[in-house]
Amino acid sequence: VLAPEGVVAFDLATPCQVFRSAPSGVYDVRVCAPGGPGSPVPTTSGFDLVVAHGLEAVAAAGTVIVPGVEDVRAPRPPELLGALREASARGARIVSICTGAFVLGQAGLLDGRRAATHWGYADLLAECCPGAAVERDVLYVDEGDLLTSAGVAAGIDLCLHLVRRDLGAEAANRVARRIVVAPHRAGGQAQFTERPVPPAGDEGLAPTRAWMLERLDEPLTVADMAAHACCSPRTFARRFRAETGTTPLQWFLGERVLAARRLLEASDLPVELVAARCGFGTAAGLRDHFRRACQTTPTAYRSAFRTAA
DNA sequence: AGATTAGGCCGCCATT
């Protein structure tokens, strides 16, 4: 995604590649499983790549990613805006990174939708695009067929989110490992955390988070967590937000869902047991949070991503 | 599914 000139998003070992058509500045991403449609290029990852170029590619793409633009006010070519509108109307996923949201705005795709952009441009976007509900403090916004992200790094988070949705948590983790970034930053996470660098290893609350991860299946309360961190619940919550950008419970629930996804992908445990292992008291609880995070049910997710053992 | 209840979150403020 960071590649400035029409090349590759992640790298050849990942299941996702991005191309840019030179004149329009439109990226086209294809993610496809082995044996999928298009002109597959074999890779070492087990996933094939499909190469596509130009505005014609937008007409066929399942996902179109619009990268950041420098002059956000500059009017974009009408043929580009038209191609984006058509793609969207036909059901393609439209994605923007950073200031790419301004292009979507010009195409009218943000009206009535929630959207994110770089923090330095949020006010301007709201101004240029009065119909859009600009979310200022999130890494990215997933509206299903419209996804927008804050700065470039948040664009990586968003793309990982896409890979996770398309190919499952395991594939996303492989990509994350390969490109050396954190495996999962949820979209709702704040753009700013009080500490510029997240405390690594044994600093701050990291040990407590590690401790929590080992107890995903236990009904921990914030009071319990605070006790482990040796401070009051109030202070714990405050420090937690400063370090992670979320609240203790939200982070914990997110990790539980992630664990559930991994279990669903890698095992045949009944949903009831998956729920129990991941700290959801009941399968209903799991379904509830699962739907919220993944827009599907655990069973549907499993049948889509269960890796043949 | 809907209502009740327990627990979490956050602004505010006094205290350290």
Next chain:
DNA sequence: ACAATGGCGGCCTAAT
């Protein structure tokens, strides 16, 4: 003066 803390009350979310 200043920064961090922790308790309280009210609103909101999650669990039952």
